[in-house]
Amino acid sequence: MARDVVLKVENVWKYFGSVIALKDINLEVYRGELLVLLGPSGSGKSTLLRIIAGLEKPTKGHVYMDGEDITDLPPYRRDTSMVFQSLALFPNMTVYDNVAYGLKIRKIPKDEIDRRVDEILELVKIKELKDRKVTKLSGGQRQRVAIARSLVLHPKVLLLDEPLGALDLKLRKELHVELKRLHEEIGNTWIFVTHDQEEALTLADRIGIMNNGMLEQVGDKWDLYEKPATRFVAEFIGETNLITGKVKEIYEKYIVISWKNINIIAPRVSGVDRGSEVAVSIRPENISIGSKPITQREGTNIYKGEIVDEIFKGSYVTYYVRLKNGEVIRATVLSKDAEYDVEDQIYIYWDYDKGVTITD
Amino acid sequence: MSEEKGLSQITNNTTKNLIKLIRYVLGNIPGFIYILIMFYVPIAILFAISLTKPSKYVVSWEFTIENYVKVFTEATYYRILWNTFLIVAVATILLIIVAYPIAYYLARVAPNIGDRLLLFTIIPVEINYLIRIYAWRVILGENGFLNMLLISLGIIQKPLTIFFYSWFAVVIVIIHEYLPYVVVPFYLNLRGIPREIYEAAMDLGASRLQILKTITLPLSKPGLLSVIFIVFIPTLGEFAIPSLVGGQTGLMLGNLIDRYLSQFNLAIGATLSFFLLLFSILVSIIMIRIFGYEALYAR
Numbered sequence: 001m002a003r004d005v006v007l008k009v010e011n012v013w014k015y016f017g018s019v020i021a022l023k024d025i026n027l028e029v030y031r032g033e034l035l036v037l038l039g040p041s042g043s044g045k046s047t048l049l050r051i052i053a054g055l056e057k058p059t060k061g062h063v064y065m066d067g068e069d070i071t072d073l074p075p076y077r078r079d080t081s082m083v084f085q086s087l088a089l090f091p092n093m094t095v096y097d098n099v100a101y102g103l104k105i106r107k108i109p110k111d112e113i114d115r116r117v118d119e120i121l122e123l124v125k126i127k128e129l130k131d132r133k134v135t136k137l138s139g140g141q142r143q144r145v146a147i148a149r150s151l152v153l154h155p156k157v158l159l160l161d162e163p164l165g166a167l168d169l170k171l172r173k174e175l176h177v178e179l180k181r182l183h184e185e186i187g188n189t190w191i192f193v194t195h196d197q198e199e200a201l202t203l204a205d206r207i208g209i210m211n212n213g214m215l216e217q218v219g220d221k222w223d224l225y226e227k228p229a230t231r232f233v234a235e236f237i238g239e240t241n242l243i244t245g246k247v248k249e250i251y252e253k254y255i256v257i258s259w260k261n262i263n264i265i266a267p268r269v270s271g272v273d274r275g276s277e278v279a280v281s282i283r284p285e286n287i288s289i290g291s292k293p294i295t296q297r298e299g300t301n302i303y304k305g306e307i308v309d310e311i312f313k314g315s316y317v318t319y320y321v322r323l324k325n326g327e328v329i330r331a332t333v334l335s336k337d338a339e340y341d342v343e344d345q346i347y348i349y350w351d352y353d354k355g356v357t358i359t360d
Numbered sequence: 361m362s363e364e365k366g367l368s369q370i371t372n373n374t375t376k377n378l379i380k381l382i383r384y385v386l387g388n389i390p391g392f393i394y395i396l397i398m399f400y401v402p403i404a405i406l407f408a409i410s411l412t413k414p415s416k417y418v419v420s421w422e423f424t425i426e427n428y429v430k431v432f433t434e435a436t437y438y439r440i441l442w443n444t445f446l447i448v449a450v451a452t453i454l455l456i457i458v459a460y461p462i463a464y465y466l467a468r469v470a471p472n473i474g475d476r477l478l479l480f481t482i483i484p485v486e487i488n489y490l491i492r493i494y495a496w497r498v499i500l501g502e503n504g505f506l507n508m509l510l511i512s513l514g515i516i517q518k519p520l521t522i523f524f525y526s527w528f529a530v531v532i533v534i535i536h537e538y539l540p541y542v543v544v545p546f547y548l549n550l551r552g553i554p555r556e557i558y559e560a561a562m563d564l565g566a567s568r569l570q571i572l573k574t575i576t577l578p579l580s581k582p583g584l585l586s587v588i589f590i591v592f593i594p595t596l597g598e599f600a601i602p603s604l605v606g607g608q609t610g611l612m613l614g615n616l617i618d619r620y621l622s623q624f625n626l627a628i629g630a631t632l633s634f635f636l637l638l639f640s641i642l643v644s645i646i647m648i649r650i651f652g653y654e655a656l657y658a659r
Binding site for chain 1: 559561566567575578579581
């Protein structure tokens with residue numbers, strides 16, 4: 001299905017002096033979606049957002065909005081609005097004046113300003129704080145003012161740069177629900193930058209993973225989790241066992257990888273030759289544990305091991321299992337099925353198809 | 361202000377809080393004593409002197425309120441107070457007009473090198489101020505540059521002395537003297553405004569001029585209040601500059617106090633000091649009423 005692209009970033013590079021902040025970024029943002037750019041600090045995600053906002057100019061490359069090249073337009077000529085990490089509320093003003101700021105600049109009639117400000121404050125549920133000074137608000141309330149100040153302008157694309165960074169976990173979780181509701185009610189396009197993978201998974205329709213100035217993978221959150229394209233993506237989203245080794249044999253559907261004297265069978269992907277180095281990602285929840293070797297089943301990797309540690313995490317337990325080659329594999333089991341102890345000799349097994357072969 | 365609040369909070373409670381109250385009072389005694397000895401004892405002595413009968417060389421210790429009656433009913437003193445206020449007000453306004461763009465430039469346009477450039481505005485003022493005053497004589501004095509220029513242009517026939525011995529000269533020298541004390545507070549003030557605030561305003565559609573008007577200037581209030589307390593009010597007591605370059609029109613209250621003191625008329629000098637102090641307090645109160653206490657430290 002061809003989707004309606006509202007914003008397109010094409011071959012964008014950014015240098016700060018000799019430091020490369022962004023390397024050849026290509027990104028299409030669909031109308032009405034909530035895209036999360038996720039990556040560790042210094043990965044370039046904020047820089048990319050600032051380029052889209054017009055606060056930075058790319059060294060090379062272009063940004064298009066609805067087909068129009070906006071690379072050189074200043075921020076105030078673009079149909080984007082930014083919610084800053086520090087929120088950047090105007091401390092000399094009330095909630096009303098903050099939210100009305102962009103409208104006043106646009107010389108919109110007073111009664112329309114009042115109507116639109118009321119409407120948006122109602123939407124973010126802080127109407128009763130209208131005449132309060134923003135310096136007298138709590139963290140969550142300030143957050144709502146910042147979002148209202150941008151949303152009131154009906155921007156085509158709303159940009160949010162880690163806006164929840166300063167809040168405590170409980171409040172963040174409340175606001176995640178609020179933000180999702182707001183996005184659904186308003187229906188415009190949002191690009192949300194964060195380093196918190198849980199936040200990304202909660203909010204996103206699609207996620208773009210950034211690392212070292214590169215956009216490693218963009219996709220549906222399930223795709224990213226189940227089919228990571230790079231080792232970084234595999235490790236950054238969720239937990240995983242990342243096994244690297246050399247390809248020993250190649251069959252029609254599977255390859256055999258030698259991993260420190262243990263053979264592992266994983267799905268075959270294109271571009272793999274005998275002797276080339278590959279990685280296999282196996283999520284801990286896809287690994288099962290048994291006290292006996294289950295009868296040799298088709299298409300299953302089975303290994304003997306010893307439990308060296310267990311970590312109870314409430315609804316599930318993570319076992320650390322040492323295999324005979326000395327490496328440790330993590331396997332998670334629902335707490336109600338967690339019947340093993342440290343030093344137990346057990347077997348771990350997983351289907352060949354549960355492994356994801358990564359060639360980056 | 362916070363002490364009053366603290367006290368009322370404590371006193372409206374019962375015995376349990378009595379200990380708190382005693383602690384509170386005891387804990388604050390050293391601070392009170394320090395401030396008392398360093399500031400209020402001298403003022404009290406001065407006040408006592410102002411209540412004595414004027415006599416040469418010594419304090420008579422015969423108490424009277426005559427001095428106050430004399431000072432507060434004499435039109436001359438009000439006239440000179442008004443002159444003092446006018447000179448300092450004009451100088452302060454001009455100082456802000458000159459200093460604010462410098463501070464703005466250092467903080468916003470050249471933020472990376474602002475700290476170092478700031479030194480360049482301070483260093484010239486490190487030169488002894490008598491020398492700087494005499495430097496102004498080369499420009500404004502009887503045989504100075506300005507007179508020569510006006511004569512050569514045929515605008516005046518004979519050199520004028522009013523450029524150098526006048527309120528105009530006092531204003532100029534005050535500006536020269538106090539410029540760094542105005543640049544620095546505004547610089548610190550403007551530097552404290554996060555860059556993202558400007559970016560947000562720009563993102564919301566404001567032009568540079570609109571940002572200056574709606575964001576930067578209103579957020580400069582702490583700097584302005586600092587300037588009022590660091591420059592404007594202390595300068596009301598200035599006497600050295602007007603006595604050197606003030607002439608007749610540049611007479612300030614400080615000169616008068618200086619004159620009485622050098623005639624060893626301590627009583628009238630002290631009374632005039634209180635006359636000026638009352639005015640300074642009045643100005644301070646008005647300024648705090650306008651801007652609020654919080655403008656001093658918060659934004």
